[in-house]
Amino acid sequence: MASKSAGLFVLLLQLFVLIVEQQIAALPTPAASMDDKSVYNRQLTEERPLQEQIAEADSVKAAVQPAESQQPSKDAGESEPASDDFTMLKALADGQKPAQTREVPVKKEDQFVPDESDSTKSRRLADDYDSTKNRMDYGKYQDDPESFRQVDGTPLTAEDIVQKIANKIYEEDDRGVFDRIVSKLLKLGLITENQAETLEYEVAEALQDLITKNAKNNEIEDVDQNQDTEGEQDNQSPDTDTWGPPRRRYNENEEDEDEDEDEVEDEVDRDTEDDAADNTWDKDTDGGNEVSPGDGLQDLQYFPNFYRLLRNLDSDQDVQERETLITIMKTLIDFVKMMVKYGTITPEEGVSYLENLDAMIAMQTKNKLGKSLGLPEVSGAEGKMVDEDDNTKSETAKMQKEYENLRDSTKEEQPSSESNQPGKSETYLEAIRKNIEWLKKHNKDEGKDDYDLSKLKDFMDQQVDSYIQKGIIAKDEGDTIKRIYGSL
């Protein structure tokens, strides 16, 4: 490939190929990448006319096409991660220099997506229409600092990028993948440290989800996998060091952070701790170096039911299940922490969610395992709590009724002084009579059977009661009406 005069497309191509370390022959060596970097940066700093870029791309395409690779079998597997990295790079490049790189990728799109049915066009229409309405809540689609999503819509696959990276890491059981990608990107100046951090969090999150999902799906089978993963983690302690505070890692390029052989979640713990975003969780995040019951369960001590469940699984054959459960729980806890950190939910909501979770666990274990958690107080306590709730509710309802009655009674004094009983019931009688007459006639006209008097009576009784309650009818009036209907 002609590297010197390569267009943007080829440069990026080389970059991601480098990073992914595929076995493709006839591709540039790392030495060449330095040159590419300078050329690449040139692209970023000055806008090149669209036509020029198109022309270059075309020439490159022409040059590349004849040089077909002899390894078709590898392509299938490579194109996927290749596309990941490519689009991810694109996304990150966008993130870094919004003003300029946004131009570049858009133009690139124009180059390679011949039809001009671009989303940006119609999106602008919506924006135009709504620019005068600053009341409309577009918060989610503008300025989300934590994501790679930009308003102009170019990095369309940010979440998928993250997902794909996470997938790859999970499949290969090698977090080094991520480190390698990110360090290269940082070296090339394509992303800032903040973005690397953010990317790390996002991938960590996605990875957690993956682990949880797989753990839940195949509990027994995956236990082995998890254990293997954990074992691998132990072995890869130098790599896992990279999951320490990225700042330090990427500045100094080597690390002897505190050993953290635990899963990703605890790394995030530390970061959460560092950021001190969420004070309520601070005391939970100390330690937890190993997945040993003692330390690892510190987080879980706040979940009494879960804890009891674990203790019930103390026997040997339950060890695997126990491990899985611990993993799942920790993942959930950390996920909630992340959400709180990102402000998706408030700390109170997070706490209540987890409390509910704990209660659910108790219930589910009772149902599924067919045994209680060994402590009758648990269900007793829960039952009591439920009862208390009900008590307070019924108390409130009682109080409300009393109040209503009081209110009604004070009202009744007013009306009874002003009105006369016979007059009232006369008017009402008249009205009810008219209704019955109409019903008879209406049903006759429509050929229906005689109206159902009892149903009507019930309906009216119900309505009268509701009106009495709301203060629309006085009690004695309501009784009158009911009496009249009763006598029909």
Place this chain on the structure above:
Amino acid sequence: MRPVFSVFLLGAAAVALSGGAAASTDAGISFEYHRYEELRKALVSVWLQCPTITRIYTIGESFEGRELLVLEMSDNPGTHEPGEPEFKYIANMHGNEAVGRELLIYLAQYLCNQYQQGNETIIDLIQNTRIHLMPSMNPDGFEKAASQPGEIKDWFVGRSNAQGVDLNRNFPDLDRIIYINEREGGANNHLLQNMKKAVDENTKLAPETKAVIHWIMDIPFVLSANLHGGDVVANYPYDETRSGSTHEYSASPDDNMFKSLAKAYSMYNPVMSDPHRPPCRKNDDDSSFKDGITNGGAWYSVPGGMQDFNYLSSNCFEITLELSCDKFPDEDTLKTYWEQNRNSLISYIEQVHRGVKGFVRDLQGNPISNATISVEGIEHDITTAKDGDYWRLLAPGNYKVAASAPGYLTVIKKVAVPYSPATRVDFELESLMERKEEEREELMDWWKMMSETLNF
């Protein structure tokens, strides 16, 4: 009212001699003043007579604890049927302006009677509209006014609520905000953000005002009128002048539609639409009255009124109806007032079935609530209700109507709108995510193609 019983007899005799023709349709209506208890009973009687099409509810209590009663009339009382427009009449917000209060009681009785007698217009109206009637927004004031001894009622006693608050100056003044937004840019609708909080924490609002504001927020009213006395004219927005002067024509973005709505009332009221009618009082300035209608600001500036509040805080178009030169006329004149206004009252309710209406949904058919419906050339947007339904009142003409919502791509449709009935225009909006998905797939396909071609 017992003291005037004898007068009533004489008056009734006189009316019986003169009037006569309309007697059959008005059978079952007794034309007399109703105090609070009598009002309540009258509404209960209507309900007892027509329980399948009516429902009584209360939106709250007045300062002195009287219920603010509403009689709802619809073929399915108590529920908002998707696509069925909501309409309201409110009267007697000034307690001593009594004619409107009575008219709404008579209207309730009339609609119930006519429905049972098979009047197709009324049956149609009740089946396709949800009509809310509030005979008195200020029952405390009315009691005060009605309790005055003697025949002649004071011009002011009972006007304000029990706290002395003029309810028609008590609403949050959104006109000020819209005028600023017109100059400097900003929203053109739903100006009272965080309404519930703003309302509940506002200590200056009377309980009656608060109750009505909550009511407006809860039900997606489309059209409304509030009934007053002291003059005879149909008054439309804006009530508050832009410059702050006492008289100035202050057009709203929907000036054409409002004129049409106001005329739809006035033209059936022989007194209101009489071009040669002398002004109510010798020195009254009714120069702004034309065909029985007037712009609010052109007549005199009113800040904090309920009419403009409706338009600027919700989707509801409201006008103000002044129905009698005399605020609290003799009881024996009530039948005449009814006859003058009956057809107008019905005609105005029918106006709710005009313009364009329909649903805004996503591609899966789910309703999109709070989507914006904007009309090109009219700087006032409305929003869809919970079921995605909307009603955009428009005068006849050709329009471009756009539906938009956050996260969705806007759709614009051209519509030719006749005078009536409403034209049905539905929208299906594609979400940005869906469009992103499409494009992502395109991009992936392209990438696949490229990688296959280039073999990597």
